[in-house]
Amino acid sequence: MNRGDAFDPSCPTRVVLDRIGDKWTVLVIGALQDGPLRFTALRARVGGVAAKVLTQTLRAMERDGLLTRTVHAQVPPRVDYELTPLGASLTAPIATLTDWAETHLSAILAARDDYDAELGAR
Amino acid sequence: MNRGDAFDPSCPTRVVLDRIGDKWTVLVIGALQDGPLRFTALRARVGGVAAKVLTQTLRAMERDGLLTRTVHAQVPPRVDYELTPLGASLTAPIATLTDWAETHLSAILAARDDYDAELGAR
DNA sequence: CAGCATCCGTTCTGATACTG
DNA sequence: CAGTATCAGAACGGATGCTG
Numbered sequence: 001m002n003r004g005d006a007f008d009p010s011c012p013t014r015v016v017l018d019r020i021g022d023k024w025t026v027l028v029i030g031a032l033q034d035g036p037l038r039f040t041a042l043r044a045r046v047g048g049v050a051a052k053v054l055t056q057t058l059r060a061m062e063r064d065g066l067l068t069r070t071v072h073a074q075v076p077p078r079v080d081y082e083l084t085p086l087g088a089s090l091t092a093p094i095a096t097l098t099d100w101a102e103t104h105l106s107a108i109l110a111a112r113d114d115y116d117a118e119l120g121a122r
Numbered sequence: 123m124n125r126g127d128a129f130d131p132s133c134p135t136r137v138v139l140d141r142i143g144d145k146w147t148v149l150v151i152g153a154l155q156d157g158p159l160r161f162t163a164l165r166a167r168v169g170g171v172a173a174k175v176l177t178q179t180l181r182a183m184e185r186d187g188l189l190t191r192t193v194h195a196q197v198p199p200r201v202d203y204e205l206t207p208l209g210a211s212l213t214a215p216i217a218t219l220t221d222w223a224e225t226h227l228s229a230i231l232a233a234r235d236d237y238d239a240e241l242g243a244r
Numbered sequence: 245c246a247g248c249a250t251c252c253g254t255t256c257t258g259a260t261a262c263t264g
Numbered sequence: 265c266a267g268t269a270t271c272a273g274a275a276c277g278g279a280t281g282c283t284g
Contacts, residue, residue, distance in 0.1 A: 075245090
């Protein structure tokens with residue numbers, strides 16, 4: 001494996017990790033899994049996102065080809081967001097991660113308790 | 123799927139994502155895959171990390187039971203870091219992600235070029 | 245409705261200097 | 265050697281107000 005991958009912005013691992021590491025991206029993908037949503041609906045579904053931050057997340061994902069942004073020429077404006085096949089294919093790796101997380105959560109939490117308990121004892 | 127998972131700090135997905143999303147954690151796991159390393163060696167291998175940040179990363183990973191920190195009673199001091207089975211098992215999901223990244227990198231980069239080109243055209 | 249501009253508080257990062 | 269302490273700068277997140 002290439003050790004320096006995290007420093008090369010074009011490294012695939014880095015690119016994907018930056019996107020996955022973002023709190024909202026994963027939520028957005030989850031929210032759009034069942035079909036397209038417009039901005040407000042998406043925001044309501046994700047919950048707790050500031051409009052600005054949602055927009056940023058959406059733009060970044062659009063730029064990376066993970067979703068499409070469709071502006072309907074209407075008044076009032078209407079914008080639909082929908083996962084591309086590429087974006088949808090990301091759900092698989094995410095699921096792998098989620099599975100691992102669910103499987104090992106108890107171990108992680110137990111390790112934390114141990115660690116914190118020892119710290120407190122000192 | 124639970125929509126609110128990102129807001130529950132104890133949610134497995136959140137816990138793991140926070141750790142994976144961290145630039146250094148993935149690098150550290152990669153660096154320790156072949157066996158234990160002491161602090162300086164680890165730092166050299168990862169490259170470009172400030173000592174403070176490495177320490178923070180290591181502590182967080184230790185707390186989560188991903189690696190062990192062994193202090194040898196010597197002068198000069200010597201501290202070894204080694205992946206636990208739990209930490210080692212994380213390499214699998216990471217590999218899944220990396221595979222996806224490598225497979226789809228060209229698509230992502232192409233999408234970016236398109237996006238940026240259209241932006242520049244305006 | 246969608247989202248851009250602006251502002252502000254918080255967090256994160258990294259460099260530097262110092263200690264057991 | 266392996267940190268800890270301190271601190272300034274950058275990046276981020278989020279709230280608010282305004283526009284097509």
